[in-house]
Amino acid sequence: MGTVWKSAKELVNSPIRWVDTRFSLQDRLAGRKLYNQGHVKDAVYLDLEKDLSDMTKTTGRHPLPDKETMQELFESHGFEYGDHITIYDQGGMPFAARAYWLFCYAGFPHVTLVREGYEELVELGIEVTTDAPSYTKTSLTLQWNEDIFSTRQQVKNVSEGKPGVLLDARSAPRFKGEHEPIDSVAGHIPSARNLDWEFLKVENRFKEVLEVLPEIEAVVDKNEEITVYCGSGVTAAPLYAMLKEAGFPKVKLYVGSYSDWITQYPVEKS
Template sequence: MAKVFVTVDEIKEESRFIDTRFSLTNADEGLQLYKEGHMNGAVYWDLNRDLSDMTSKEGRHPMPKKEQLQSLFERTGLRYEDIIYIYDQGGMPFAARAWYMLKFAGFPNVYIVNGGFSALAEKFEVTTAQKEYAQTTLTLQWQEQMYAAREDVKNIADGKEQATLLDARAANRYRGEHEPLDPVAGHIPTAKNFDWEQVKKGASLAPTEELLAKVEKDEEVVVYCGSGVTASPLFAVLTEAGYEQLRLYVGSYSDWITAYEVETGENK
């Protein structure tokens, strides 16, 4: 199995920390929390400014361009040999989003801290000082097999490509009974559903028997949600469980509905 999640007891203090705390209902909250106190040496990555390309029309939290990600990694002073620990409030999707971006860029030693900031604060120094790192120059090894574009998903929905679409939203949104964010209710045709919040246990994320029963290890699986954020935890926990044929449709449902029809109800 691939190691994705760590507890605070597994962390070495000389490692790099990335703080990704955020709130989908208050976009300023994460940075404010960081300024009030963070792990010593931690840099802050904002969901909207750093981990999304909000100028793109491909969904509500569009995939950053490769050059945008490279610039983020380099100005943050990251190196491929770094051991990188990412945290959010714990049991949230934001650290998993950053983890996905770093793995997409080929970083080998990247981990999500289960327990989040609170667990770290019990063991490591918390500071308000913001450390500046020297800019690096990286030659990135992009892992294209981790990413699904809209047309890839269309081929799956049309039966031209064999893969399972897995919708990470709440069941009532998936079935089209309730849609608080997008103008059209429903899901991408053929998709199954597994609410990402079912892999939460307090401030931690972990695979569950129910999730592993939903998709087989030898299946090709494409996960999506509303805007690509809450699908990231499903991608991460399936990776932890040893699933290797995984892709994330970052544009997700909010991108799909700009071009294609949806269906409602439930697929078993």
């Protein structure tokens, strides 16, 4: 256990590639503004909707970009497979975890989530700047990790009784269909279980894995094949990351999530 999140204090003396993913779903320009006002030295900025999603697609609210687009993104920022990619956001947010999953999907072997958010990094004395770094473009041969990606059809198969567990990361009222502030249909994917991603964090940081393990193990078992989803595929990413931190071997993310599911299939309420 304990391979996903690390404190910046454990990383300062090792060569790393910083990635800033600060974002706000309420103000979509806020993340880039924050980056321009100051970021960790040498960090590149990856925007949830411009870089980590393809908002022209209709497969959910934050659809996955094409593989060619993602490869171009990584190469244009000069990433190499040997890099230790280290990702932060405001702290306790799902945006760094979204980038974490995407780098893992592309097969990067050394990807770390920073336990501290940006303001805490500043307080720790991590060097910050307003200068944007420049990296030489690379040429990558990506080894996509399809074992952590779930399609709508695979989710449908599990929903209809094939082996596996669907794990909904939204709040209990949304899962039960009692309250739905965003999607046009309330409820959840049939057969899913519920584990609210918000319980993984306290204020601006994620909890240690041993703090949350009892709640996780009350809902899912390590031997089960788990597919996590949420509303748009973003807040399920911290749940994916925490399950990996806890040593769960078979975990997938349904990027389209509930917002994609409801375009094709019925839901349950409970």
